[in-house]
Amino acid sequence: MAxxxxxxxxxxxxxxxxxxxxxxxxxxxxxxxxxxxxxxxxTRILDTAESFLSVTGREVKKVPLLRGRTVVxxxxxxxxxxxxxxxxxxxxxxxxxxxxxxxxxxxTKGESLLDTLRNIEAMQADMFVVRHAASGAxxxxxxxxxxxxxxxxxxxxxxxxxxxxxxxxxxxxxxxxDFTGLRVAIVGDVLHxxxxxxxxxxxxxxxxxxxxVIAPRTLLPAQVEKLxxxxxxxxxEGLRDVDVIIMLRLQRERMEGALxxxxxxxxxxxxLTPEKLAWAKPDAIVMHPGPAxxxxxxxxxxxxxxxxxxxxxxxxxxxVRMAVMSLCMGGREE
Amino acid sequence: MPNLDVxxxxxxxxxxxxxxxxxxxxxxPLMVGIHTGGVWVAERLHAALGLTEPLGKLSIxxxxxxxxxxxLHPQVSPxxxxxxxxxxNVILVDDVLYTxxxxxxxxxxxxxxxxxxxxxxxxxxxxxxxxxxxxxxLAGETFMLDQHxxxxxxxxxxxxxxxxQRASEE
Numbered sequence: 001m002a003x004x005x006x007x008x009x010x011x012x013x014x015x016x017x018x019x020x021x022x023x024x025x026x027x028x029x030x031x032x033x034x035x036x037x038x039x040x041x042x043t044r045i046l047d048t049a050e051s052f053l054s055v056t057g058r059e060v061k062k063v064p065l066l067r068g069r070t071v072v073x074x075x076x077x078x079x080x081x082x083x084x085x086x087x088x089x090x091x092x093x094x095x096x097x098x099x100x101x102x103x104x105x106x107x108t109k110g111e112s113l114l115d116t117l118r119n120i121e122a123m124q125a126d127m128f129v130v131r132h133a134a135s136g137a138x139x140x141x142x143x144x145x146x147x148x149x150x151x152x153x154x155x156x157x158x159x160x161x162x163x164x165x166x167x168x169x170x171x172x173x174x175x176x177x178d179f180t181g182l183r184v185a186i187v188g189d190v191l192h193x194x195x196x197x198x199x200x201x202x203x204x205x206x207x208x209x210x211x212x213v214i215a216p217r218t219l220l221p222a223q224v225e226k227l228x229x230x231x232x233x234x235x236x237e238g239l240r241d242v243d244v245i246i247m248l249r250l251q252r253e254r255m256e257g258a259l260x261x262x263x264x265x266x267x268x269x270x271x272l273t274p275e276k277l278a279w280a281k282p283d284a285i286v287m288h289p290g291p292a293x294x295x296x297x298x299x300x301x302x303x304x305x306x307x308x309x310x311x312x313x314x315x316x317x318x319x320v321r322m323a324v325m326s327l328c329m330g331g332r333e334e
Numbered sequence: 335m336p337n338l339d340v341x342x343x344x345x346x347x348x349x350x351x352x353x354x355x356x357x358x359x360x361x362x363p364l365m366v367g368i369h370t371g372g373v374w375v376a377e378r379l380h381a382a383l384g385l386t387e388p389l390g391k392l393s394i395x396x397x398x399x400x401x402x403x404x405x406l407h408p409q410v411s412p413x414x415x416x417x418x419x420x421x422x423n424v425i426l427v428d429d430v431l432y433t434x435x436x437x438x439x440x441x442x443x444x445x446x447x448x449x450x451x452x453x454x455x456x457x458x459x460x461x462x463x464x465x466x467x468x469x470x471x472l473a474g475e476t477f478m479l480d481q482h483x484x485x486x487x488x489x490x491x492x493x494x495x496x497x498x499q500r501a502s503e504e
Contacts, residue, residue: 027405054412055396060446063396065406326396330405 020142028327030142030151033160034201042205046170048323049316055092056319065326066095069126073099074116074141075154076132081290081314082154082164086129089321098125113137114144121146127329128152135159135194150328158194164289165198167320169206171313172244175285179203185212185238185280186229188248188270188297191219191259195289196248197227204228214238215270218259235270239279247272247288247298263296273299277307285309336477340493343458343474344375348382350472351425351456355383360454363423366390368440369411371429374489375458379427390415397439413443420448429487431457434468459485459495 018036023029028041037045055063071090073083083099090097102116120128127150130138135157142151155161169179176182184203190196190213203211204227213224214232225231232238239245250266260266272286286298286308294300303310337343354360365385367376373391380389393413395406426440437455444450460473477485479497488494 048406051393051395051412054414058415058447062446064442065396065401326401326406330401 020139030138030153031162031324031328032138032142032151032153034162034165034198034205035160037205039205039207042166042169042202045166045320045323045327046173048327049166049170049319052092052319052322052326053316055322056315062092062094064094066090066093066126066329069095069329070124071095071097071127071129071325072120072123072125073097073129073154074102074120074131075100076102076130076137077155078103079131079155081317082131085314085317086152086154086163086321089318089325090127092318093322093325095126095325098123113140117141117144121149125149127325129154131155133157152324152328155194158192158197160198161194161289162198162202163317163321163324164195165202166324167313167317168199168246168287168289169202170320171287171309171316172285173206174312174316175309176243179206179208181209182243183210183212183241184208184244184246185214185232185242186246186248187214187235187238187272189219189250190215190224190248191221192251193248196246199246200227200229212238212242216260216266235276236279239276239284242280243284245272245277245280245284245286247286247292249289249291250293250297263293267296271295271297271299272302274301274305277302277305283307287313290314337475338495338497340458340474340487340495343495344378344382344493347375347456347458347472347474348379351379351383354454360423360425363425363454364390364417364419364450365425365427366392366415366440366444368426368428368436369393369413371458371487371489372427374487374493375429376427377490378493379425379456388416390417390419392440392443394436394439394443397443399435399439415447418448419444419450421451424450424453425456426453427456429457430459430461430485431455431468431470431473432461432463434464434466437468438466458487461485 021030021032021036055061073086075083087097128141129152130141131154136159137156138151138153145151153160153162186196186199200211211229212232213229214235216233284307286302288298288310292298292303294303364387365376365380367373367389369391376389391414393411454471456472457470458474460470460476461479482500483497484500486496486498
């Protein structure tokens with residue numbers, strides 16, 4: 001990866017860049033970022049996900065909503081959890097799913113992104129689920145696809161990972177209920193985290209009482225407080241009275257230069273251990289978008305402990321992705 | 335003038351159902367209502383017949399055949415069938431039977447929960463105009479309406495029926 005921006009770089013558009021997510025009748029068409037959705041759409045997605053959760057409990061874990069539609073998982077960057085939960089979500093909606101791992105195929109043979117897109121469109125795809133290492137890739141694709149195709153951002157560079165943020169707020173809502181009285185702390189490598197950015201937007205959209213970030217200066221983007229967060233550099237201070245702790249993965253593969261002394265040092269200062277967890281509220285929940293680096297940002301005892309909801313996040317992720325897929329693809333034909 | 339007295343229609347349905355249950359034609363049935371009006375009707379019948387197993391509720395939002403035209407309903411209340419339908423006799427209850435599309439969707443969903451031994455369709459209001467080969471086994475009343483009219487059940491308490499002018503199609 002050649003160019004790395006500290007702040008999300010969004011392609012310039014003549015009008016509001018988030019407007020691209022909606023069709024001319026104001027229906028959700030693409031999900032590229034949490035920004036621009038507003039509390040009504042976020043709540044609607046969460047409510048829809050709630051009803052899809054019930055499908056998981058039955059004998060046939062499938063509904064025929066997207067029968068005959070084709071969903072293409074377009075992954076330019078490797079991922080296991082996100083790709084499989086998107087795949088499972090699409091299959092539970094009865095869609096056909098095609099998994100394309102582009103990093104190992106056409107891109108390395110020199111085919112351009114647009115050529116790849118045109119070829120897959122020619123296969124009559126209805127939805128692209130896109131993960132790409134470059135910020136803005138999903139926007140770019142959404143601007144260039146055929147009008148009937150929906151695009152879901154499954155992570156673009158450091159910019160956004162909206163479905164992860166939605167499943168996180170869904171999980172918080174299920175356990176804690178209302179957001180207005182909550183203190184949520186996001187801990188660790190905020191600088192490289194698209195997940196953190198989307199979480200901050202989602203939490204603020206839902207009017208969360210206080211959103212905090214806790215990290216060393218070197219792992220925070222410049223002017224991070226402008227996203228609407230309170231900044232802490234010390235865990236003891238930052239975790240005080242917190243209801244929800246979201247640990248971020250230390251993205252060693254994205255790091256350039258000396259942002260960290262050593263992993264041991266990071267774990268000593270910011271790794272979530274049972275001792276540090278005790279500084280938060282006694283009923284605080286611990287979340288992690290995965291995959292967790294045990295012993296780097298989170299202690300195994302915490303990750304597998306009673307306050308951890310990490311596995312609930314994964315199963316909620318399927319219902320949330322079903323909701324987003326069906327809301328983006330429904331009500332399109334006329 | 336058709337009978338719009340919900341209590342009388344419910345009574346007629348209850349009589350019909352209890353006759354079937356007593357004769358053994360409908361052995362040990364389960365009752366399933368279709369959201370929202372069908373659940374109201376089913377709740378009343380369920381109580382009147384003294385069925386012991388809980389009432390099932392089907393929400394057909396994920397099974398509708400017009401999803402590609404109108405999308406998802408904003409507030410989908412999840413289906414709940416708190417029993418095993420496998421091998422059981424099921425009374426499927428709805429408020430109004432018209433085109434038959436809701437019943438088709440409901441039966442598709444019902445079969446995703448298991449394979450019932452039989453399904454009986456009981457509706458409060460039967461209205462000719464079927465688009466599918468689906469008929470009610472018993473109905474509270476049959477209503478002959480003009481195209482621009484519709485019959486609407488209001489509830490849950492009290493239950494009332496009104497015949498209304500349909501909002502013009504966009």
